[in-house]
Amino acid sequence: MMTTTNETLTPVTLDELQMMTDFNYLHDRGEIAFQEVNTTNYLASRLDEMGISYERFDGFTGLLATIGDGRKPLIGLRTDIDALKQVYQGKTGVFHSCGHDSHMTMILAVAKYFSENPDQLPGTLKVIFQPAEETVTGAERVIKSGQLPQLDCLYGVHVAAANDIAGKHAAPIIMAAATRTYWVTITGKTAHAGRPWLGANVIDAFSTINEKFKQIKLDTDTPYSCITTMFQAGESSNIVPDRATFAVDLRARNNDLMNEMQEQAFAIMKSVETDDIKVILDGNDLSPASIPSEPAMANMRQAIVNVLGEDGLVEAKPSQGGDDFHFYAYDGIAKETTMLGLGCDLKPGLHVPGMTFDRSAMFDGAKMLIDAIRLTK
Numbered sequence: 001m002m003t004t005t006n007e008t009l010t011p012v013t014l015d016e017l018q019m020m021t022d023f024n025y026l027h028d029r030g031e032i033a034f035q036e037v038n039t040t041n042y043l044a045s046r047l048d049e050m051g052i053s054y055e056r057f058d059g060f061t062g063l064l065a066t067i068g069d070g071r072k073p074l075i076g077l078r079t080d081i082d083a084l085k086q087v088y089q090g091k092t093g094v095f096h097s098c099g100h101d102s103h104m105t106m107i108l109a110v111a112k113y114f115s116e117n118p119d120q121l122p123g124t125l126k127v128i129f130q131p132a133e134e135t136v137t138g139a140e141r142v143i144k145s146g147q148l149p150q151l152d153c154l155y156g157v158h159v160a161a162a163n164d165i166a167g168k169h170a171a172p173i174i175m176a177a178a179t180r181t182y183w184v185t186i187t188g189k190t191a192h193a194g195r196p197w198l199g200a201n202v203i204d205a206f207s208t209i210n211e212k213f214k215q216i217k218l219d220t221d222t223p224y225s226c227i228t229t230m231f232q233a234g235e236s237s238n239i240v241p242d243r244a245t246f247a248v249d250l251r252a253r254n255n256d257l258m259n260e261m262q263e264q265a266f267a268i269m270k271s272v273e274t275d276d277i278k279v280i281l282d283g284n285d286l287s288p289a290s291i292p293s294e295p296a297m298a299n300m301r302q303a304i305v306n307v308l309g310e311d312g313l314v315e316a317k318p319s320q321g322g323d324d325f326h327f328y329a330y331d332g333i334a335k336e337t338t339m340l341g342l343g344c345d346l347k348p349g350l351h352v353p354g355m356t357f358d359r360s361a362m363f364d365g366a367k368m369l370i371d372a373i374r375l376t377k
């Protein structure tokens with residue numbers, strides 16, 4: 001598909017000095033999931049300065065700002081706000097090694113633009129300053145708060161490592177895979193190792209489960225995996241063990257494939273149960289795959305070309321990382337969604353403390369988000 005520069009949109013000028021001030025402030029004061037108190041207060045003070053109305057979430061960090069009078073379409077713009085606790089140069093600290101400081105900076109600039117240019121906004125903008133992306137739990141808290149209305153369209157952004165997307169390039173979607181983790185206990189029946197027929201050995205049960213996991217076959221060409229990542233059993237070398245715990249990690253390119261694989265994994269775990277062997281699910285973690293939206297991606301593609309030219313547009317490669325952004329589409333609160341993948345010479349990689357990137361990419365990224373919003377119908 002050919003996308004050419006859209007001449008009908010008036011050029012955008014950003015307050016780059018203010019953006020660097022925001023970035024430097026936020027960069028130096030990273031806070032971990034659900035503890036972004038200072039960060040939230042700073043964002044609130046910036047919105048106050050811009051005269052943008054917002055509400056705090058009931059009982060947790062983050063903000064929900066509104067620009068516009070409720071007119072449709074209802075367009076969402078989401079930034080994550082948390083950082084990571086890590087050891088860097090021998091010291092434990094909280095670092096914005098996932099670039100959420102840059103995401104907040106861009107989203108503040110977009111909010112400022114539309115508060116000063118309301119005629120450029122095709123509907124109403126809901127700006128979500130979302131906590132706790134790193135623990136993949138913030139989006140669901142926002143959705144469950146009931147404070148976010150049903151959105152026609154939702155945009156997000158994530159800076160990309162240089163080996164995924166080169167500097168001065170961007171992708172109209174970040175193709176996140178679906179991931180699920182299950183923590184499982186197997187209970188059996190203990191006996192003396194010399195009389196194993198009197199017991200029910202949980203290691204035997206686990207071996208069967210593990211072998212069957214490796215034989216899962218789905219009718220697809222896209223990669224998927226179901227592997228055991230943790231296993232523990234037995235305390236004594238001469239006793240039949242009656243308790244084991246394990247963790248299994250499932251990954252698939254899309255949510256349907258994940259559901260199909262999970263069904264098979266559950267059936268496998270059930271298949272080893274007997275009067276003496278029981279398989280119990282202790283807990284799970286889930287992160288949905290991105291759900292590609294053609295209308296949202298078309299707007300983002302056009303926005304990228306407007307800012308970086310035809311040569312700046314790259315189609316996304318599947319990414320290994322997950323992002324709780326995808327819960328907004330998965331849970332049905334946002335109809336069309338996409339995340340801008342922003343190339344910015346980021347090295348050596350995300351989640352590496354001390355990672356660096358070309359900060360001027362934030363100016364381009366903010367302009368792309370502004371254009372994607374302006375193009376939303």
Ligand SMILES: [Zn+2]
Pocket residue numbers: 080098099100133158
């Ligand atoms: Zn991140």
